[in-house]
Amino acid sequence: MQVDYIIVGFGLAGMAMAKELEDKGHSFVVLDNASQVSSRVAAGVFNPVILKRFTPVWNADEQLENLVPFYKEISQRLKKEYVMYFETLKVFKSIEDQNNWFMACDNPLLEKYMNPKILKNKVHGVQYFEGFGEVKGTGRVLVKKMLEDYTTYLKSKHQFLSDSFEYEALEVGENHVTYKNMQAKKVVFAEGYGLKENPYFNYLPLTGTKGEMLFIKAPDLKLSEQIKSALFVLPMGEDVYWVGATFNWTDKTLGATSKGRKELLEKLNSMLTVPYQVLEQFGGIRPTVKDRRPLLGKHPIHKNLIVFNGLGTRGVMIAPTAAKKLYQHVENNQPLEKELSIERFTALYPQDVSHI
Ligand SMILES: Cc1cc2nc3c(=O)[nH]c(=O)nc-3n(C[C@H](O)[C@H](O)[C@H](O)COP(=O)(O)OP(=O)(O)OC[C@H]3O[C@@H](n4cnc5c(N)ncnc54)[C@H](O)[C@@H]3O)c2cc1C
Missing domain, CATH: 3.30.9.10 (D-Amino Acid Oxidase, subunit A, domain 2)
Known part of the structure; x- marks a missing residue:
């Protein structure tokens, strides 16, 4: 079998890459062994405001802009609705909380998402302290259901294998890779925390x-x-x-x-x-990283091995943008932003195993 891409892992990262490749007309096969479940147990919430500190999520505007059409197109492809919108209410425990909220509302990056009015009406069943702050533009993607339906869809097209990717069975050539009975131009590794088992990319500082x-x-x-x-x-x-x-x-x-x-x-x-x-x-x-940024890019030696990881605590918001940028990087050589690229960790690549 010959394909353009093999995708290893079908959580949010693998799915976002599969969508991007399908949109652009590439052939691909996905392998997933159900060993990690982060995407499947996630609440699926997207929220542009970090409620612990009342600060904006990194690149929130761009991510929300890409999120809406991305999940809408998946809904159209799978003929089901997966996005729900709702407000988020932050409980204020103290007057200091309220003051911090007011201050954050003045931040130009946050003002469109945060309601400066303190909501004093009680919410039945929820412990009341000093009122609530309201965040707009939040919602939820039904990730588990979407992944199940996308899997069924890919299986119907013979593009999905419920199987472990065995790294020792991979032969990496100059312009293609061979994996068992498959030949592919590239492999995208999207194993979430399972990356720790990947001999090509386990030098990356994925903390988990x-x-x-x-x-x-x-x-x-x-x-x-x-x-x-x-x-x-x-x-x-x-x-x-x-x-x-x-x-x-x-x-x-x-x-x-x-x-x-x-x-x-x-x-x-x-x-x-x-x-x-x-x-x-x-x-x-x-799959968290110390600097809280994704891990995207090509292997330091084998340029046909690609990593899509490090989605951390916010996979729902960042996956659409990350997939788009990774695709442009891999197919059209567009540079990745420093914060996203694994080049920021090249110094960690162990020179003595550069034969891998
Ligand atoms: C409790 C909890 C709540 C969360 N809530 C939210 C939330 O509300 N909003 C949000 O945006 N994010 C949330 N997250 C974070 C979010 O889940 C992650 O950012 C995201 O799901 C990571 O996706 P991933 O595809 O990189 O990894 P994963 O979802 O872990 O997917 C990796 C896939 O690779 C497969 N795999 C691994 N190794 C192999 C192999 N060798 N061969 C074949 N397949 C392999 C695994 O089986 C798995 O299916 C939450 C996480 C948790 C744990």
Whole structure:
């Protein structure tokens, strides 16, 4: 079999690359082994404001501009709607919180997203402190459903293999690669935290941050907005809420833990004043990088091996823009911005294994 590209991994990064390649008329095959689940457990929220510090997300305007048509086109391709819009309400715990909010509202990068009026009306079932701040332009992509449907779509076109990519079976030539019975011009590696197993790119400083979350049922909590207090609580429909998430920099195991559950429940109990029932708990490892920027680009030696990783805590927002830029870089040699390119880590590439 001959294709233009092999894509390894089908989370948000692999999917964004698959869309870009399909849009531009390239042939490709995807391999995914379901070993990482970050995209599948994510809330799927996009939000241009970092609510911990009231600062703008890096390049938020550009990312939101690309996000809307990107997910709309996927919706058209798969004939389903995957984007929902809602407001986000930030709970103010103190007058200082309110003051910081007012100050941030004056930031020209934030004023279009932040409502300077403090909302004093109470939200039923949510602990009231000093009112709420409202963020506009937020919403959610139904990532898990979208990935499932996209997988079915690609399978119907014989472009998806539920299989592990075995790195030792890859033969890298000057202008093409051979992988088992396939020949391809290029391979895009989009394995999320699974990149750690990739001998070509595991020199990159992917730290990985585990996140755990809960699904709860709370019939008395009639939220239509997302609430941010000690945790995010967002409505999923039929009285079910996504609740999360934890941040753990040391635990690299997959799956839910009792420690994670305890932390989530303690925080949730400080937020809600109505009863709830825990339905499920999940965990996944976010592919985070210390400098909080993606890892995009060509291998230092083998230019037909490409990496698409480092989407961190905001894959939904950044994946469309990152895919677009990576494609232009790989196919049309357009330079990548310094902050996105793995060239910023070339010094980490181990010279003694340059034969890889
Ligand atoms: C609890 C939690 C909540 C989150 N909430 C949000 C949110 O609300 N909004 C947001 O924007 N982001 C959120 N994130 C972050 C978001 O999930 C990530 O930014 C994004 O999903 C990363 O996508 P990815 O494709 O790089 O990695 P992944 O989703 O991990 O996908 C990598 C894929 O590669 C596959 N793979 C790995 N190795 C191999 C191999 N050798 N062979 C074949 N396949 C392989 C894996 O099976 C996996 O399917 C959250 C993350 C967590 C954990």
